[in-house]
Amino acid sequence: VVDPPALSPGGTVDFLDGATLLGRVTVTAAAATLTTTFTTAGTHTISANYSGDSNFLASSYGPYIQTVLPSTGTLGVLTLTTSSPTAVYGQQIVFIVGVSGQGSAPPQGPVSLLDGTTVIGGANWDLGAAEVVVTLPVGTHQISAVWVGDINWPAAKSPVLVETVNRAPTTTTLTSGLVITVTAQRPGAGTPTGTVQLVDSGNGNAASPPVTLIGGAAKITTIYDQFYPTGGSGVLDAVYSGDTNFAPSTSTVLPVIVDAGGDRTSTLSPAEIATIYGGKLAASSAVGTLPL
Numbered sequence: 001v002v003d004p005p006a007l008s009p010g011g012t013v014d015f016l017d018g019a020t021l022l023g024r025v026t027v028t029a030a031a032a033t034l035t036t037t038f039t040t041a042g043t044h045t046i047s048a049n050y051s052g053d054s055n056f057l058a059s060s061y062g063p064y065i066q067t068v069l070p071s072t073g074t075l076g077v078l079t080l081t082t083s084s085p086t087a088v089y090g091q092q093i094v095f096i097v098g099v100s101g102q103g104s105a106p107p108q109g110p111v112s113l114l115d116g117t118t119v120i121g122g123a124n125w126d127l128g129a130a131e132v133v134v135t136l137p138v139g140t141h142q143i144s145a146v147w148v149g150d151i152n153w154p155a156a157k158s159p160v161l162v163e164t165v166n167r168a169p170t171t172t173t174l175t176s177g178l179v180i181t182v183t184a185q186r187p188g189a190g191t192p193t194g195t196v197q198l199v200d201s202g203n204g205n206a207a208s209p210p211v212t213l214i215g216g217a218a219k220i221t222t223i224y225d226q227f228y229p230t231g232g233s234g235v236l237d238a239v240y241s242g243d244t245n246f247a248p249s250t251s252t253v254l255p256v257i258v259d260a261g262g263d264r265t266s267t268l269s270p271a272e273i274a275t276i277y278g279g280k281l282a283a284s285s286a287v288g289t290l291p292l
Contacts, residue, residue, distance in 0.1 A: 010053040016062075017044045038068045039105040041152050078111075078158035080145045085161075088168040089138050089245040090189030097123075097130040097145040097158065105152045115141045135189075136165045138245055167247040172196065174238035174251040178220040182213060182240045182249070191216045194243040198223070201235040201253045210241070 013032035015022040025032040027050070038044060047062030083094035099107050111130040113121040123130040130145075141163040149155040168188025173181045182192045195210035196218050211218040220238075235253045242248035 007055050009050075009056045011051040011056070011058075013051070014049045016047050016049070022046075038066075039152075041068045044068060077154075077156040078145050078147060080143065080158035080161050082143070082161060082163060086164045086166065087136070088166050088188040090135060090168055090184060091165075091187040092133055092135055093163065095121075095132045095134070095143065095145070095161075097132065097147075099125075099128065099147075099153065099156065107147070107153050108150045109148065111145055111147045114144050114146060136163065138165050138167055140164050167242065167245055170240060170242075170246050170249040172238050172240045172249040172251040174198075174236065174254045176254070179217065180211075180213075180220065180238040180240075180251070181217045182246070183216060184246060188246075190245060192240065192243060192246040194241045194246070196238055196240050198236045199239050201237045207236055213240075 008030050009027055011027050012024050013027060013034075014024050015034045015036070017038075022036050023034045025034050032048075032050075044066040045062070046064040046066050047060060050056075050059045050061075052058035077100050079098040079100060081096045081098075083096075084091065087093050095113055097111050097113070106128045107125045110122050110124050111132070112119050113123075113132045113134065115136070120136070121132040121134045123132045132145075143161045143163050145158040147153075147156050168190065169185040170188075170192055171183050171185055173183075175181075178198070180196045182196065184190055184192060193213055195212050197206055197210045198208040198220055199205060200207050208220050208223050211220060235255050237253055238251040240246075240249050
């Protein structure tokens with residue numbers, strides 16, 4: 001009598017975490033193996049259900065309790081970078097927060113950005129990073145990121161990052177109507193305040209009293225009597241004093257003709273300016289009227 005050949009089970013095995021299917025594996029050589037990654041920490045109830053085949057009945061195994069621990073980490077696991085360690089007033093600064101350590105699931109929930117102990121912004125995690133965009137006042141700032149953690153990650157805080165914000169550079173413009181405008185240079189932003197005045201380009205002496213900027217502009221209406229008392233020509237600069245957030249600046253020179261007898265507007269062609277004042281001013285043809 002010859003024994004029949006041994007039969008090997010076929011079919012499939014379903015692996016479940018509670019009622020959630022983790023995967024279906026074909027039985028090979030009487031075994032089924034599933035490799036998986038758990039996306040949440042805690043206790044997982046694992047079971048296996050065999051489908052059976054034409055020779056073997058279906059069967060089940062379990063439950064088997066699998067405990068998944070949170071990713072390891074302590075305060076300081078967050079990373080923090082800045083788009084510009086030295087910025088200017090009004091500039092948008094981008095801070096990127098990351099998380100270090102070996103985690104099977106990406107971090108979730110809100111991240112807070114602090115300046116010292118004051119919360120100045122926040123963002124939610126997105127693909128393992130959080131981006132926070134802020135503008136900061138002039139000065140030195142101690143920036144850090146904090147996160148309360150989630151079911152997979154412990155609470156964390158980044159090291160302190162020093163961010164320096166300087167006054168924004170400005171551009172001062174003097175036009176022929178003796179109108180002075182002051183604007184912030186990019187990447188700075190905002191409207192400068194403070195005062196502007198005319199100065200004699202030759203000796204640097206004040207040629208007009210200071211005038212307060214309104215909306216970043218001012219018009220000079222008074223000229224000191226000691227300047228051009230008998231009329232004539234001259235060259236003026238507009239000087240911006242600066243303020244807490246914006247740096248001082250000086251306009252390009254403006255040649256003027258002063259009529260001591262009235263307010264008549266005088267003009268000079270570029271060629272005449274070049275002849276009278278030299279090549280330095282050849283590109284400018286703006287001329288103002290100075291009422292005396």
